[in-house]
Amino acid sequence: MIRGSLRGNYVWQVIDMSSFKDVVGHKNIIKYIQNAVTADAVSHAYILNGERGSGKKLLANLFAMSLQCQNRDEDGDACGKCQSCRQALSGNQPDIIRVTHEKPNTISVDDIRVQVNDDIVIRPYSSKYKIYIIADADLMSVQAQNALLKTIEEPPQYAVIMLLTENADTLLPTIRSRCVMMKLRNIKDQLVKKYLMEHLEIPDYKADVCVAFAQGNMGKAIMLANSEYFNEIKEEAVHLLRNIDDMTVPDLMEAVKRCMTYKLEINDYLDIIAIWYRDVLIYKATKSVDRVVFSDQMKYIRERASKSSYEGIENILDGIEKAKSRMKANVNFELTMELLLLTIKEN
Numbered sequence: 001m002i003r004g005s006l007r008g009n010y011v012w013q014v015i016d017m018s019s020f021k022d023v024v025g026h027k028n029i030i031k032y033i034q035n036a037v038t039a040d041a042v043s044h045a046y047i048l049n050g051e052r053g054s055g056k057k058l059l060a061n062l063f064a065m066s067l068q069c070q071n072r073d074e075d076g077d078a079c080g081k082c083q084s085c086r087q088a089l090s091g092n093q094p095d096i097i098r099v100t101h102e103k104p105n106t107i108s109v110d111d112i113r114v115q116v117n118d119d120i121v122i123r124p125y126s127s128k129y130k131i132y133i134i135a136d137a138d139l140m141s142v143q144a145q146n147a148l149l150k151t152i153e154e155p156p157q158y159a160v161i162m163l164l165t166e167n168a169d170t171l172l173p174t175i176r177s178r179c180v181m182m183k184l185r186n187i188k189d190q191l192v193k194k195y196l197m198e199h200l201e202i203p204d205y206k207a208d209v210c211v212a213f214a215q216g217n218m219g220k221a222i223m224l225a226n227s228e229y230f231n232e233i234k235e236e237a238v239h240l241l242r243n244i245d246d247m248t249v250p251d252l253m254e255a256v257k258r259c260m261t262y263k264l265e266i267n268d269y270l271d272i273i274a275i276w277y278r279d280v281l282i283y284k285a286t287k288s289v290d291r292v293v294f295s296d297q298m299k300y301i302r303e304r305a306s307k308s309s310y311e312g313i314e315n316i317l318d319g320i321e322k323a324k325s326r327m328k329a330n331v332n333f334e335l336t337m338e339l340l341l342l343t344i345k346e347n
Contacts, residue, residue, distance in 0.1 A: 020062055020077050024195050024218055025187035026055060032182065033063050034076035042067065042129070043180045044155040047137075049168040050184030053219025056164040059184070060133050064088065064096045067160065068127040084127060095127040099134040107136065109143035117151050120159050129160050137163035138170040145172045152178050186216020196225050205296040209234065212275050212293045213268070233262050237272040242300045244345055245307075252345065256337045266327060273344070274320045280304045281313045312347030319343035 020030045036042050046063075048056040062078065065088040069078040078085050087093040099115045101107040116132055124130040134140075140148065152161060152175060161179075168176060189211050195218065196207040202225050214221035224230050240255055247255065262269050279292045284305035289298060308316075323340045327333070 019080060020066075023055070023058065023062070024191050026059060026184060029059060029182050029184065033059070033066070037063075037066050037072070037076035038074070042160060044159055045152045045161045045163070045179040047163045047165060047168050047171070047176065047179045047181045048184065049165045049181065051166055051217060053214075053217045053223065054184040054186075055218060056184060057133075057135060059182075060162045060164055061088070063162070064131045064133060064160075065093075067129050067131060068093060068095060093127075094125040095129065096131045096133065099132060101136075101139070105139060107134070107140040107144050109141060109147050112140065112144045112147045116161070117147060120151060120156060123156075124158050128158065130156070130158050131160045131162065133162045133164065135164045136166075138165040138167050140171070142172070145175055149175055149178075187218050189216065192216065192218055192221045196221060200225050205294070208293045208295060209275070213271065229265075230268065233265060233269055234272055236262070237269055238276070238294070238297060240341075241273065241276050241304075241344075242297070244341070247345070252338070252341045255341060256334050259337050260333070263333060266333075267324060270320050270324055270340075274317060276301075277304075277313055277316050277320075280308065281310070281317075284308075284310070284313070308347055315347045316344050 020034065023030060048060055050056050065078040065085055066072055066076055068084045068088060070082040070084050071079045073079065078088075080089070084093055088096055097115065097119065099107070099111065101111045116134075120130065120132070148161075149172065151159075155161070163171070163179065165171065168181065192214060193204070193207045193211045196202040196210060197204060200222065202210070206225070210221045210224040213224055236258065259266070259269065275293050279294050279301050282291050283289065283301050289295060292298065292301060294301060319340050323336050326336045
């Protein structure tokens, strides 16, 4: 099942899975978890570190479900059918606690004291373990981390704490040293593409664009594949690139105004342009379509490759990077985009 939660104008997708066998990639982490579960060698604290969309929550949920399962497989995988598993899948397993926080950008010391420290002294309700999953753990204040440290240093035998972070380096060294670190790596592009095409029934040319953007992040690839807004940005950029040769200066100014609609996602817009011109460069150099991302636009890619010199394409790619830097430095948006579009048109 795919659920959505808004993040900006995009929908970030969450996949509900009941088995490690369903997970694409992360085989080393899964093997480690399965060995820990089957050998009954579970640590009291873990850090799952990886970028947003990399699968931290999915792995933490499956790990917790496996630990609490009443009839797990020989390889340590949860059965998905027992009472505990059914409760876990519905989010109602009483001994799997997901720590929440009211302030959007901070996990406070009170959040940790009330939801972890004061609760952890109570024995599990129905399971062997009492598991605490702290998403966005890198948002913990120093006071919150110090409060949690006391619990991690002397946890009850039944306690397991999982910290999910995008940047584990923001955690205190004393916390990091007491946790088992599991770093989520990028998934191979071909595996991401295979998943999008087989499970989401995405055509291969669209899957190629999503994969190029996701850079090994399955969550982001799924989000892009399901996002009409991303598709809208892509279509707008492609329309511009197909027609820019015939555009007058007033046409370019009008295009800049349309870009204002995507100001919050301008890096995505610029990345689409960059991928397009990398395709042009690859085709110009190799005359091969095998590595072209925009394979559905080959007519226009060929035309651009025949018109632009290598130096011109490099000037455009350099112009895109300069535009990104200017955006970061808060240089005037319209001026930055005008300069970029003129660079594209001239080359």
